[in-house]
Amino acid sequence: MVEPRTFRDEPVSFVRRSGRMSDAQERAFEELGPHYLLDVPRDIAWTSVHPEARLDLADEYGRDADLYVEIGSGQGHAIVAAASARPDDDFLAVEVFRAGLARTMLDADREGARNIRVVEANAPEVLSSYLPESAAAEVWIFFPDPWHKKKHTKRRLVRQGFGDTAARALRDGGLLRLATDWEDYALQMREVLDADPLFERAFDGEWADRFDGRVMTAFERKGIAKGRDIRDLVYRRRSRP
């Protein structure tokens, strides 16, 4: 699948996988999409968000509750577990991987979690315009694609400038939680966010403790099996002046 344009002419942090969806996954989009899937006005690329599109949270969730956003939610294990354990909060899964979104909707439906929505879109566009400013209590990014080859590191999601994008969507005092098994990326995340005046560290020592709302996924298991250290980070959005 060819994406005709990149967001603000910068490289995106994903490669679209064009694999065919199973019948069950297609059905998830048809049957569960009307409740769970946000209908995003697009710009040019399929995963884009029209720059003037704004999400009306009260209208979409039918209430006013704290919003937790997961970027690159994969199969949705963490967000579905959180949404079913915390019915008084609202959750938004941001992914470009259609099969993962189908899995997320199927699992949310099975768990009876109605307080979750999914959006098939490039995350920086969701954070920088589609979500209302200060909408999120927390933004989670667990095991983002590491883009470990030197020539690809410019594609990493958490790179210079990302802090400002995330800070726009976070409310004052809101938390940005990250985890990775890729040491070099962990160091880059910490460097980028330490340098961002809109954030302060919300952990002592070198790294944060493992976030206990983070469910063990295949990505973490693979990292551990390869003997890598899993690094957690958590930053607090400073108050707006």
Ligand SMILES: C[S@@+](CC[C@H](N)C(=O)[O-])C[C@H]1O[C@@H](n2cnc3c(N)ncnc32)[C@H](O)[C@@H]1O
């Ligand atoms: C390595 S997987 C990790 C998935 C999940 N967080 C976990 O721990 O199992 C990274 C995910 O981020 C998604 N992703 C990468 N860049 C993205 C972007 N710009 N917007 C939305 N999703 C993105 C990919 O499609 C992929 O599913």
